[in-house]
Amino acid sequence: MHDPxxxxxxxxxxxxxxxxxxxxxxxxxxxIRLSRRMLGDGAEAxxxxxxxxxxxxxxxxxxxxxxAKLQTWMHRVALNLCYDRLRRRxxxxxxxxxxxxxxxxxxxxxxxxxxxxxxxRSALARLPERQRAAIVLCHFEEVSNIExxxxxxxxxxxxxxxxxxARRALKTMLADVAPDMGxxxxxxxx
Numbered sequence: 001m002h003d004p005x006x007x008x009x010x011x012x013x014x015x016x017x018x019x020x021x022x023x024x025x026x027x028x029x030x031x032i033r034l035s036r037r038m039l040g041d042g043a044e045a046x047x048x049x050x051x052x053x054x055x056x057x058x059x060x061x062x063x064x065x066x067x068a069k070l071q072t073w074m075h076r077v078a079l080n081l082c083y084d085r086l087r088r089r090x091x092x093x094x095x096x097x098x099x100x101x102x103x104x105x106x107x108x109x110x111x112x113x114x115x116x117x118x119x120x121r122s123a124l125a126r127l128p129e130r131q132r133a134a135i136v137l138c139h140f141e142e143v144s145n146i147e148x149x150x151x152x153x154x155x156x157x158x159x160x161x162x163x164x165x166a167r168r169a170l171k172t173m174l175a176d177v178a179p180d181m182g183x184x185x186x187x188x189x190x
Contacts, residue, residue, distance in 0.1 A: 005070035012060035020057050027071060028053070030141060031078050037136045038082035040125055048081045068150060075143070075151035079133050086129060123173040131166035134159055 003009075005026070011019035031052055035045035052074050063070075124132060130152065137148040138159070149159045 003065070003069040003071075006065055009056070009060055009063045009070050010065070012057065013063050014061075020053065020060070023056060023070070024053050027074060030071075031074060034075065034136055034141055035078055035082055037121075037124065037140055038079065038129075038132060039085060040121065044085060048078055048085070051081055052077050069147070072143075072147050072150045075137065075141075075147070076153065079137075079151060082133075083129055120170075120174060123170050126173065127166050127169055130154075131162050131169065134162035135166045135170075138163060 005023060008019045008023050008026075012023065028049055031049040032042075032045045035048040036042055039045055039048070055077055056070075056074065068076075124135065127135065133152060134148055137143050137151060138145060143151070145156050145159045145163075149156045152159060152162075154162075
């Protein structure tokens with residue numbers, strides 16, 4: 001297993017702040033996207049990403065090369081932080097902070113696409129946490145099932161099962177929105 005961040009995490013472990021800066025530059029956008037899709041809130045997503053990078057800084061001296069890729073470990077930490085935040089919420093607010101920006105020329109098209117994307121995001125928010133995490137990792141963040149399994153702490157078969165259940169649930173929830181929707185339609189845009 002080749003870890004493209006191995007050198008950076010080793011340098012960070014020796015106290016090199018620039019190495020952590022490079023890790024942040026390389027992974028911040030992806031972690032924020034992952035967290036925003038899990039939580040439905042941009043500010044919370046940034047807080048989660050910041051906490052992940054604080055943990056990278058704290059854990060870098062103890063990092064054991066070869067056990068996991070840094071990116072996979074960060075995904076797992078981010079997911080766990082998202083799970084914690086979701087559990088602390090008294091009532092999930094899947095509608096908060098989910099505005100859609102679409103560059104389509106027609107205002108009517110923009111509105112229709114925004115409504116469709118909102119429905120998809122709302123359906124995604126209603127999935128059980130682990131199913132949502134599997135979908136977000138594999139479809140939105142485009143990590144392999146093997147990496148997703150490692151990030152979720154489950155087997156590859158379990159990830160495939162989570163994905164299958166999530167797809168079935170989304171298909172049912174969104175049948176009236178996009179009956180011919182393939183994998184997940186155009187919901188990757190934000």
